[in-house]
Amino acid sequence: MRLQNYDYSQNGMYFVTVCTQNRANLLADVETVGADPCVRPNTAGLMVERVLNKLCSKYQNIKIDCYCIMPNHIQFILFIHTDASTGGHMGPPLPEMVQWLKTQTTNEYIKLVKSGVLKPFDKHVWQRSFYEHVIRNENDLYETRRYIEGNPVNWIKDKYYG
Secondary structure, three states: OOOOOOOOOOOEEEEEEEEEHHHOOOOEEEEEEOOEEEEEEOHHHHHHHHHHHHHHHHOOOEEEEEEEEOOOEEEEEEEEOOOHHHOOOOOOOHHHHHHHHHHHHHHHHHHHHHOOOOOOOOOOOEOOOOEEEEEOOHHHHHHHHHHHHHHHHHHHHHHHHO
């Protein structure tokens, strides 16, 4: 799934999608606001959002540009920027960061299940791998942002009006 011989720790912009195991709807609910349905992160989704935002303090050379929490996946754009003038290695690669996110959120999810806040999940919270796309230019970045921002509306259209 990764690009052959590509260094995922180098400076760049990455579009990442991480899906729940078996596409289970664990992270958000569809609610009606006024006459319109909308996707809203539930307790699990809000926990994932908190951990996602901790990525930037865990890995100081990154920035989350935008993100979306959907019922069965999360999507985000991650900027990796390391100042080469400071020397040293580039930093951890993207797969390591995603693994940290998945581990932390799974641990938090288990705590919430044990405390009775969330229902148990089936074997795993997350799918084994993740999808990524290397964003190559400003137009690609613009289109990816539009895709992420439109994801909730598209989800509702597909599920309820499709």
